[in-house]
Amino acid sequence: MAEYLDFFNIYIMGVIEGAFQFYFLVKSLKKKLWPPFYFLFALCAVIVNNFIPVRTIIGFMVIVFLLTACGVLACHADIKSSLLYAALTTEIVLLCYGIVNSLISLLCAFLPAVFYDTDGIAAMLASEAVSLALTGFCYYMLYRYYSRDVFYPRDVAYPFYTAAEKQQMFLVFIPVLMIFVMSEYINKISFEFQFEVLDEGGPYRYLLSHWQLFTMHFLGLLSLFCILFSYKKLQQNFRLSTELSLLEQEEHSLNRYVEEARARYDRTKSFRHDIRNHIAVVKKLIQSGKLEEAVSYMEDMDDMAETMSFPCSTNNPVVDVLVGNKLGIAKSMGIGVDCSLLLPYPCGLRDIDICIVLSNALDNAIHACKSLDAGKEKYIQVSGRIQGDFLMMEVENSFRGKGAFKKGTGLSNVKTVAEKYGGAMSIETRGNIFVLHVLLILPQRPESILQQMD
Numbered sequence: 001m002a003e004y005l006d007f008f009n010i011y012i013m014g015v016i017e018g019a020f021q022f023y024f025l026v027k028s029l030k031k032k033l034w035p036p037f038y039f040l041f042a043l044c045a046v047i048v049n050n051f052i053p054v055r056t057i058i059g060f061m062v063i064v065f066l067l068t069a070c071g072v073l074a075c076h077a078d079i080k081s082s083l084l085y086a087a088l089t090t091e092i093v094l095l096c097y098g099i100v101n102s103l104i105s106l107l108c109a110f111l112p113a114v115f116y117d118t119d120g121i122a123a124m125l126a127s128e129a130v131s132l133a134l135t136g137f138c139y140y141m142l143y144r145y146y147s148r149d150v151f152y153p154r155d156v157a158y159p160f161y162t163a164a165e166k167q168q169m170f171l172v173f174i175p176v177l178m179i180f181v182m183s184e185y186i187n188k189i190s191f192e193f194q195f196e197v198l199d200e201g202g203p204y205r206y207l208l209s210h211w212q213l214f215t216m217h218f219l220g221l222l223s224l225f226c227i228l229f230s231y232k233k234l235q236q237n238f239r240l241s242t243e244l245s246l247l248e249q250e251e252h253s254l255n256r257y258v259e260e261a262r263a264r265y266d267r268t269k270s271f272r273h274d275i276r277n278h279i280a281v282v283k284k285l286i287q288s289g290k291l292e293e294a295v296s297y298m299e300d301m302d303d304m305a306e307t308m309s310f311p312c313s314t315n316n317p318v319v320d321v322l323v324g325n326k327l328g329i330a331k332s333m334g335i336g337v338d339c340s341l342l343l344p345y346p347c348g349l350r351d352i353d354i355c356i357v358l359s360n361a362l363d364n365a366i367h368a369c370k371s372l373d374a375g376k377e378k379y380i381q382v383s384g385r386i387q388g389d390f391l392m393m394e395v396e397n398s399f400r401g402k403g404a405f406k407k408g409t410g411l412s413n414v415k416t417v418a419e420k421y422g423g424a425m426s427i428e429t430r431g432n433i434f435v436l437h438v439l440l441i442l443p444q445r446p447e448s449i450l451q452q453m454d
Contacts, residue, residue, distance in 0.1 A: 010046070010050070011046060013128050014042070014045070014046040014049060015039065015042040015043060015046055016042070016132070017042070017093065017132070017135075018041060018042030018043075018044075018045035018046060019038040019039060019041070019042040020132065020135070020136070021045075021067070021089050021090070021093055022037075022038050022041040022042065022045075022067065022070065023038055024089055024139045024143070025067055025070070025071055025075075025082075025085050025086060025089050026038075026071075026074075026075055027143065028085045028089075028142075028143055029071055029075050029077040029081060029082065029085060031075040031076070031077060033074060033075065037070075037074055041066070041067075041070055044066065045063060045066065048062055048063065048066065049063075054090070054094070055094065057180075057181065060090060060094075060180055063086075063090050064083070064086045064087050064090055065086075067082070067085075067086030067089065067090065068082045068083045068086045070082075071083075071085065071086065083173070084172060084173055087173055087176045087177065088142065088172075088176060088224075089139070090180075091176050091179060091180050091224065092135060092138045092139065092142070092221070092224070093135055094180065094183070095179075095183065095217050095220050095221040095224070096131055096134040096135040096138060096221065097131045097135075098183065098213065098217035098220075099134065099214060099217045099218055099221065100127055100130045100131040100134060101127060101131075102210050102211075102213040102214035102217060103130075103214060104126060104127045104130075105210045106210050106211070106214070138221070141225070142225075142228070146228045146229075146232060172227060172228065172231050175223075175224075175227045176224065176227070179220050179223060179224055182220070183216060183217060183220045242416065245413075278297075278301055281297060282294050282297055282298060282301075285297060312324055312327060312339035312341065312382070314339070314341045314342060314343045315342055315343050315344065315345050316343040316345045316351065316354070317345075318351040318352075318354075318355060319341075319343060319351065319354055319355065319358065322355050322358055322359060323339060323341065323358060323362070323382065326358070326359070326362040326363070326366065327339060327362070327380070327382075329366060330362075330365075330366050330369065330380055333366070333369070333370060333378075334378065335366070335369045335370075335378040335379060335380055336377075336378060336379035336380070337379070337380050337381075337382075338379070338380070338381045338382070339381075339382045339383075340381075340382070340383045340384075341382050341383055341384040341393065342384065342385065342386075343384065343386075343391070344386060347386075347391065347442055348442050348443040349391065349421065349440060349442065349443070353417045353420065353421070356413055356414070356417050357393065357414050357417050357418070357438055357440075358382070358393070358395075360410035360411065360413050360414050361393075361395040361410075361414060361436050361438070362380070362382070362395065363410060364397075364410050364411065364436075365380045365395055365397035365434075365436075366380070368397055368398070368399035368400070368434060369397055369398055369399070371399075371400060372398060372399070372400065376398065376432075377398055378398055379397065379398055380395070380396070380397045381394075381395070381396040381397070382394075382395055383396075386442075389441060389442045390423075390439055390440070390441060390442065391439070391440045391441075391442060392437070392438070392439055392440075393437075393438045393440070394435060394436065394437055394438075395435070395436045395438075396433060396434070396435045396436075397433075397434055398432055398433060398434070399432060399433075399434045400432070401429075401431070401432055411425070411427075411436075414436070414438060417440075418438055418439065418440060421440045421441050421442075421443070422441045423438070423439040423440040423441050424438075424439050425437065425438050425439075426439075
């Protein structure tokens with residue numbers, strides 16, 4: 001009978017527990033797998049557990065490594081998320097089973113007639129059933145209240161979790177590992193204590209030891225969720241600080257561009273007011289036969305009109321002011337500029353988000369060109385087009401070379417805006433040419449866009 005119980009406990013329940021654990025890992029990674037994969041992993045986990053028990057540090061690391069490898073290879077997930085979820089799932093299983101086993105041991109001591117009437121079958125079945133139920137409840141709590149908000153923030157402003165947030169995920173990994181090490185150390189000390197008190201015939205101290213085990217496992221599980229809760233709040237504060245930084249930059253940019261637009265409007269208003277006088281002067285010069293003076297006067301008027309026009313016409317008035325201001329600064333530094341950017345208006349994208357992308361991109365381009373040695377070609381090219389539901393923008397400029405390039409806050413802001421619209425940012429370097437590619441997905445495509453593009 002004991003052999004059948006061992007087989008059932010080790011293999012049958014081991015396969016069920018392993019499949020359940022791997023299913024939660026796959027679900028947490030937002031993936032789907034063919035059902036036989038769960039059985040194959042569980043079988044591998046049982047075989048490994050026979051050689052290296054999971055309740056040892058080496059066994060824990062082996063199971064976590066096996067889960068991580070399955071997450072990366074089978075689910076095609078990134079290694080950081082797979083490793084963190086593998087550690088969390090394994091630790092939750094161990095803590096839940098430790099809690100239930102301690103409770104079952106206490107009940108066996110108080111009610112031996114109930115739990116030992118069939119050679120411990122009732123105790124074993126109850127322990128496995130309650131442990132699986134408690135593990136499933138903890139998995140659900142982790143998936144429902146933490147995994148979606150903490151490790152995969154998909155709110156309106158940040159539909160995809162950023163690289164900085166993925167790096168901060170490992171703030172949770174070290175406490176999880178420490179909880180496991182401490183719980184296993186307490187287990188070892190407690191079981192040694194149990195053998196000592198049983199030899200001395202101390203049932204009261206034996207019960208006290210199981211109460212201590214239950215308390216330690218329960219506190220470990222509670223600490224794990226407290227760590228996750230604290231990390232969730234940390235991530236929320238991180239995203240709020242990022243949003244605040246962007247808002248401050250938006251306010252500064254808007255104020256500057258509004259002032260530029262107001263100055264251009266005042267100059268245009270003054271020019272319109274004097275246009276009759278200019279026409280009268282030109283007419284008088286022509287009537288007097290002073291053609292050279294008339295041509296010279298008209299050239300002066302053309303230069304005056306040129307200063308009031310935007311260097312780049314993108315079909316978006318806000319972007320015209322921004323790009324015109326930036327390219328005007330670049331041109332005054334002797335940098336060749338070219339703009340072939342055409343934007344639909346409106347296009348479903350916030351003007352300020354487009355300005356953040358172009359402002360940071362052009363600031364970096366101007367800085368890169370300014371740092372070039374005299375005699376080197378300096379140029380900035382801005383281009384962009386609509387293709388389907390995508391807006392593709394490209395800023396190309398000359399720079400020192402790949403070794404001189406460093407990612408800064410500007411490109412981080414560009415990447416944040418790109419991720420906000422479900423797009424992406426990429427960088428390309430070709431010798432002394434630097435190209436920034438930005439892809440934005442249009443939330444909606446008004447019917448007027450096609451008309452404007454035509």
